[in-house]
Structures are given as C-alpha cells and as structure tokens.
Amino acid sequence: MLDTALQDYSHRRYNPLTGEWVLVSPHRAKRPWQGQEEETNTQSLPSYDKDCYLCSGNTRAGGKKNPDYQDVFVFENDFAALQNESPSFAIEEELFKVKSETGICKVICFTPDHSKSLANMPVYAIEKVIEVWQEEYQKLGALPEINYVQIFENKGAVMGCSNPHPHGQIWSQFHLPNEILKKDDNQRRYFSKHGTSLLEDYVILELEKRERIVFQNEHFVVLVPFWAIWPFETMIIPKKRQSSILEMSRNERIAYATCISVLTRAYDQLFNCSFPYSSGIHQAPTHNLDHTHWHWHMSFYPPLLRSATVKKFMVGYEMFGMPQRDITAETAATMLYELI
Amino acid sequence: MLDTALQDYSHRRYNPLTGEWVLVSPHRAKRPWQGQEEETNTQSLPSYDKDCYLCSGNTRAGGKKNPDYQDVFVFENDFAALQNESPSFAIEEELFKVKSETGICKVICFTPDHSKSLANMPVYAIEKVIEVWQEEYQKLGALPEINYVQIFENKGAVMGCSNPHPHGQIWSQFHLPNEILKKDDNQRRYFSKHGTSLLEDYVILELEKRERIVFQNEHFVVLVPFWAIWPFETMIIPKKRQSSILEMSRNERIAYATCISVLTRAYDQLFNCSFPYSSGIHQAPTHNLDHTHWHWHMSFYPPLLRSATVKKFMVGYEMFGMPQRDITAETAATMLYELI
Ligand SMILES: O=P(O)(O)O[C@H]1O[C@H](CO)[C@@H](O)[C@H](O)[C@H]1O
Numbered sequence: 001m002l003d004t005a006l007q008d009y010s011h012r013r014y015n016p017l018t019g020e021w022v023l024v025s026p027h028r029a030k031r032p033w034q035g036q037e038e039e040t041n042t043q044s045l046p047s048y049d050k051d052c053y054l055c056s057g058n059t060r061a062g063g064k065k066n067p068d069y070q071d072v073f074v075f076e077n078d079f080a081a082l083q084n085e086s087p088s089f090a091i092e093e094e095l096f097k098v099k100s101e102t103g104i105c106k107v108i109c110f111t112p113d114h115s116k117s118l119a120n121m122p123v124y125a126i127e128k129v130i131e132v133w134q135e136e137y138q139k140l141g142a143l144p145e146i147n148y149v150q151i152f153e154n155k156g157a158v159m160g161c162s163n164p165h166p167h168g169q170i171w172s173q174f175h176l177p178n179e180i181l182k183k184d185d186n187q188r189r190y191f192s193k194h195g196t197s198l199l200e201d202y203v204i205l206e207l208e209k210r211e212r213i214v215f216q217n218e219h220f221v222v223l224v225p226f227w228a229i230w231p232f233e234t235m236i237i238p239k240k241r242q243s244s245i246l247e248m249s250r251n252e253r254i255a256y257a258t259c260i261s262v263l264t265r266a267y268d269q270l271f272n273c274s275f276p277y278s279s280g281i282h283q284a285p286t287h288n289l290d291h292t293h294w295h296w297h298m299s300f301y302p303p304l305l306r307s308a309t310v311k312k313f314m315v316g317y318e319m320f321g322m323p324q325r326d327i328t329a330e331t332a333a334t335m336l337y338e339l340i
Numbered sequence: 341m342l343d344t345a346l347q348d349y350s351h352r353r354y355n356p357l358t359g360e361w362v363l364v365s366p367h368r369a370k371r372p373w374q375g376q377e378e379e380t381n382t383q384s385l386p387s388y389d390k391d392c393y394l395c396s397g398n399t400r401a402g403g404k405k406n407p408d409y410q411d412v413f414v415f416e417n418d419f420a421a422l423q424n425e426s427p428s429f430a431i432e433e434e435l436f437k438v439k440s441e442t443g444i445c446k447v448i449c450f451t452p453d454h455s456k457s458l459a460n461m462p463v464y465a466i467e468k469v470i471e472v473w474q475e476e477y478q479k480l481g482a483l484p485e486i487n488y489v490q491i492f493e494n495k496g497a498v499m500g501c502s503n504p505h506p507h508g509q510i511w512s513q514f515h516l517p518n519e520i521l522k523k524d525d526n527q528r529r530y531f532s533k534h535g536t537s538l539l540e541d542y543v544i545l546e547l548e549k550r551e552r553i554v555f556q557n558e559h560f561v562v563l564v565p566f567w568a569i570w571p572f573e574t575m576i577i578p579k580k581r582q583s584s585i586l587e588m589s590r591n592e593r594i595a596y597a598t599c600i601s602v603l604t605r606a607y608d609q610l611f612n613c614s615f616p617y618s619s620g621i622h623q624a625p626t627h628n629l630d631h632t633h634w635h636w637h638m639s640f641y642p643p644l645l646r647s648a649t650v651k652k653f654m655v656g657y658e659m660f661g662m663p664q665r666d667i668t669a670e671t672a673a674t675m676l677y678e679l680i
C-alpha cells in the first residue's frame with residue numbers, strides 16, 4: 001500500500017541534510033504543457049572558436065590572454081563576485097545586519113576542446129579535472145581568510161551559462177553559505193546521535209532498497225535522493241565517509257570520474273540533447289576544526305522535466321511555499337537506470 | 341564610509357524574516373553579458389482569444405466550460421498539485437520521512453479581458469481581485485483540513501506561466517510550507533522579545549532612512565527590502581500590523597490596490613515590457629491559534645536584471661551556496677522610485 005501511495009498521491013518528503021520538505025504530486029505528471037519551450041542545444045560546436053574567451057590562446061573580456069593550455073586550465077574570474085582585497089565592515093542592528101565578505105573566485109576550463117562536455121570526455125580527462133578540484137580545494141582552503149570552497153558547474157544556456165566552452169567555477173569565501181550551514185548542522189546532529197555519518201547510513205539503506213540507484217561501483221553510488229527536488233536530480237556519494245575530496249585515493253578518483261562520465265552520458269541520452277544542469281560539491285569547511293560529521297557528495301540539479309524543451313519552473317508556489325515536483329524520485333531513477 | 345562600502349564591496353545581508361543571508365556584489369554589475377537572452381513580450385494580445393482556456397465562455401483542457409464571467413472568476417485547478425480526497429499515510433524513519441498532504445488548488449482569473457494585466461487594470465478592478473483573495477482566504481481557511489493558504493501569481497513565460505490571460509493561483513494545504521515555517525518562527529521570536537511586530541518596526545526604520553522606499557500612502561509602504569534577493573524584488577507592507585488580509589478595511593483595500601497598481605506600472609516601464617514576476621502573499625496560518633506575531637505582506641520576485649531580455653539566473657553558486665545579487669537594493673529602489 002505505502003509504495004503505491006507514494007506513486008499516486010500528494011505527499012511531503014523530508015530532506016534530512018537540509019531539514020526542509022519537498023511537495024511531491026505524482027498524479028500531476030499528466031497535465032498538458034502550454035507554456036514556454038526552451039531552445040534545444042543540438043548545434044555541434046567547433047573544437048576551437050576564435051571568439052570564445054575560454055579557448056586556448058584567446059584574449060578574455062578583461063584583456064588577459066589565455067596560455068596555450070593542453071588539459072585543464074584555472075584562472076581567477078575576471079568579474080569575480082567575491083574579492084580578496086576589500087575593507088572589513090559590519091552593521092549589527094537587529095533588522096539591518098551586514099557583514100563584509102571576501103573571497104576568491106576562479107574559472108576552470110575542463111579541456112581546450114570547445115566542442116566537448118564532461119559527457120564526451122574520456123574518464124582520464126575527467127580525472128584530471130577532479131585532480132584540479134582537489135588542488136584548488138587544498139590551496140584555497142589553506143588560506144586563513146577562506147573557510148569554504150564551493151566547486152560548481154553551470155551547464156547550458158538555460159542554466160545561465162554564458163559560454164558553451166566546457167568549464168566550471170570555484171567560489172571560495174570566509175563565511176559558510178546558507179546551504180552549508182544547514183548541512184553542517186544536520187550532519188553534526190546525526191553524527192553525535194548515532195556515531196555514524198548520515199550519508200553512510202543512507203547509502204546502506206538505499207543499496208538495500210534498490211529503488212533509486214542509478215549506478216554504482218566499488219567506491220561510489222549514484223542515486224536519485226529520496227527527497228530530490230529537481231525532476232532528474234542525482235547525487236554521487238562515496239560509500240565510505242570522507243569529509244572532503246582530498247581524502248580520495250587514486251583508485252577512488254578513477255571510480256568517481258567514472259560515475260561522472262556514466263551519469264552525464266545517461267543525462268544526454270535522456271532527452272537526446274546536451275543536458276543542462278547545475279552541479280556542485282558539498283564538503284567540509286576548510287578551517288582546521290573537527291569535520292568528522294561531514295560526508296562529501298556531489299549533486300546535479302537539472303531543470304528539464306519532460307523533454308529537451310520543457311523545463312520545470314521553480315516559481316510562485318515553490319518560491320513562496322516550498323519546492324514541488326511531479327514525477328517521483330523512483331520514476332526518475334528508473335528512467336536514468338535504463339539508459340546506463 | 342559604511343554607506344559607500346555597501347555600494348562598493350561584497351557583503352552579506354541578513355533576512356530577519358527567514359534567518360538566511362544574501363551575498364551582495366555591487367561591483368559586479370559591470371560584467372558583460374554573453375549568455376541567454378529571453379524573448380521580449382511586446383506582442384499585444386486580443387481582448388478575447390478563442391483558444392484561451394481562461395477566457396469567458398471557453399472550454400478548459402479538463403473539458404469544463406467557463407461561465408460568461410464579468411469581473412473575477414475562481415475555479416478549482418483542473419491539474420491540482422494538491423487533492424482534497426486522498427488517503428492519509430506516513431513513514432517515520434529518520435532518513436525516509438514522509439507525510440501525506442491534502443489541499444485545494446484554485447485558479448483566479450483577474451478579469452475576462454485577455455489583453456490585460458494588473459498593471460493596466462483600473463484600481464477598482466484590482467480591488468475586486470483583493471476582495472476575492474479575502475473571500476478565498478476566509479473560506480479555505482475555515483476548513484479544518486486547511487491551515488495555510490498561499491495566494492500567488494506567476495506572470496510571464498519566463499516565470500513558467502503557461503497562459504498570458506491575467507490570472508493567479510491559490511494553493512491551500514494542511515501543513516505549513518518551508519518558507520512559512522521560517523517566517524512564523526522568526527516573527528514569533530521577535531514578537532516575544534520586543535512585544536512589537538518585526539515588520540512594523542522595520543517599516544518605521546525604513547521610513548526614517550528613505551533609501552529603499554518606492555511608494556507609500558496612508559496605509560501601506562512599497563519598498564525594496566534591505567535583504568532583497570531578486571534584482572528588483574519589492575514588498576508591499578501594511579504600516580500597522582495585521583496578521584492576514586482579512587483585517588483590511590474598505591479604505592485599506594483601496595490603498596493596497598493602489599500600491600499594486602503603482603508598482604506594476606513602474607515595473608512595466610522599467611524595461612519597457614510586460615514585466616515578469618512571481619508575486620505572493622505571506623500571512624498567518626488559518627487554524628485558530630495565536631497569530632499576533634504575524635504581519636502579512638506581499639512580495640514580488642521579478643527575474644529581470646538589466647533589460648527586458650537579460651535575467652538573473654539563480655543557479656550554481658546560488659543553488660549550492662546562497663542567493664547572490666549584483667545591483668544593490670538601494671540602486672534598484674531608486675530606479676523604481678524614479679518611475680513613479
Ligand atoms: O500551475 P501552472 O501555471 O501550470 O504551473 C506553474 O506554476 C506552478 C506553481 O508555482 C509550478 O509548480 C509550475 O512549475 C509552473 O510551471
């Protein structure tokens with residue numbers, strides 16, 4: 001009964017990492033769509049574009065010239081949202097609270113080949129990207145003025161990505177952002193209650209249930225979380241707790257790169273397009289404190305709902321009330337699983 | 341010094357209603373835009389469209405026929421995300437928490453005239469819409485199975501609105517959604533600490549500072565909140581605390597309708613287009629408890645950033661870290677103020 005109820009009737013599911021709820025309305029997947037259609041990205045790109053500010057050897061908007069890089073290339077964002085050298089100030093009034101924020105923003109080109117994406121890069125090339133993520137997390141995290149390093153990628157015009165050249169970003173800063181505060185709190189609480197990591201216990205249960213698993217190998221599992229918000233939201237989770245990506249061995253890095261490769265390929269096949277998403281890694285803050293409650297993970301938040309042109313809008317009710325989804329996590333997981 | 345700092349350097353501002361932070365990066369307003377451009381909505385619509393399922397007398401997708409309505413028309417959503425008759429169920433496991441949810445979803449046509457929007461409806465017609473909001477809040481709220489009534493509007497294709505016919509929605513349900521839980525909590529805490537309403541105190545301070553006021557009349561103020569997330573986000577706030585829209589007198593209703601009219605007209609002028617947004621009213625839950633800490637307000641979350649075609653994307657960093665904005669609340673308020 002319960003299993004069918006979850007596929008047939010409206011309900012709320014709880015996200016134990018953030019402490020927030022999502023409204024699931026499975027019966028609503030049938031409603032007709034008369035709204036905006038996105039453009040499909042099926043155009044094939046050249047390997048080099050002389051007008052792309054991320055291609056090897058080209059000059060960027062800020063006037064700086066890229067080197068002739070061969071694999072991964074990192075540089076400081078020319079229009080950084082966070083700056084390292086700015087004065088410190090604060091307002092402490094109860095209704096007007098302000099704190100100055102400093103930080104460092106970087107851009108990472110995944111490959112010089114303008115036409116690629118993670119989905120069509122070989123696993124060894126993805127491994128190189130992961131290595132650079134590790135290096136940057138370590139280097140930025142070693143600075144006293146940085147306590148959090150957010151690695152992320154916006155892919156596709158519909159996700160506000162201003163350039164199709166395969167690239168991601170890193171924004172690092174002193175204060176913990178909202179999402180990290182929530183996950184820090186809830187993971188700490190769980191750990192002090194059970195002495196085990198929330199996500200390690202969760203992965204064990206998911207591997208038993210086998211309803212939301214998309215892919216797994218020795219070290220990682222890829223799944224649609226029980227509390228997913230976006231239609232085809234997924235998580236890549238290390239099976240054993242690690243507080244940050246620094247703890248990965250060489251073998252684990254290959255296993256992780258494999259997960260990224262398998263998942264992004266399945267995504268591209270789902271609606272036959274270069275699948276848009278924002279992805280990001282949530283991991284321990286970098287100041288030298290106790291982070292044993294942290295279990296790092298990577299999430300993908302893709303906006304598409306039922307085709308390459310129809311996306312899910314998180315608007316009105318979602319902005320004022322709570323996130324809402326139509327197709328269930330189980331259906332989404334099955335659809336992705338069948339593409340692998 | 342502090343005032344200039346807020347206009348020049350990255351900082352975080354605190355939202356006392358939600359307890360969350362927004363990252364403000366004023367210097368970043370200068371970055372060039374090479375990303376997706378939205379389509380502008382400048383097409384003029386007919387007063388009646390035979391294919392519109394919201395026009396008077398037309399048949400809807402579900403097969404039902406609209407009456408020949410003359411002003412405001414409300415009906416139950418044919419593809420409701422919440423249903424009133426569904427079984428009750430729950431899962432209580434720590435990592436798999438589920439609760440069935442019931443509710444009632446309605447659609448409100450603001451006028452039979454397909455070509456209008458709130459911005460070009462007369463104040464008396466907006467007042468009629470407000471009256472229906474009051475009626476529905478009262479009627480739905482009187483049901484034992486409803487404890488929260490979310491009134492909202494998604495306007496424009498970019499906000500997932502599937503039909504240009506001027507309309508809004510009401511989703512009502514038993515459990516309090518995430519956003520309401522936060523605002524309930526923070527308003528209650530403030531009220532028990534000070535014996536006054538958070539927003540009443542806030543409005544007094546804003547009216548002294550006069551940096552973020554867009555418009556005011558005897559009963560209401562329209563402002564860009566200090567902690568605004570969206571580039572041209574605004575709030576309409578009653579000057580005296582009222583826990584819900586039911587407490588408005590006839591005169592207050594006219595004053596409120598005037599604010600909506602003035603604000604939506606300014607929005608349309610800002611980038612010379614039918615300005616897209618999601619708007620919504622946050623107010624007290626409807627079960628008969630003590631809601632004296634609640635101060636109702638209406639917010640507008642418009643996505644446009646710097647023209648009718650360039651919107652702000654809340655993606656990567658915003659999804660994984662926290663909301664981020666470029667132009668400051670003060671700049672946005674000045675731009676809107678000058679259009680009134
Ligand atoms: O109900 P509509 O207009 O079809 O749908 C729109 O508003 C809903 C409520 O905010 C959202 O859940 C949908 O994603 C959006 O497309």
Ligand SMILES: O=P(O)(O)O[C@H]1O[C@H](CO)[C@@H](O)[C@H](O)[C@H]1O
Pocket residue numbers: 154159160161162375652653654655656657658664
């Ligand atoms: O940095 P980009 O790619 O120019 O900009 C994109 O990513 C940023 C970080 O998620 C967002 O703040 C911007 O709204 C988005 O357009």
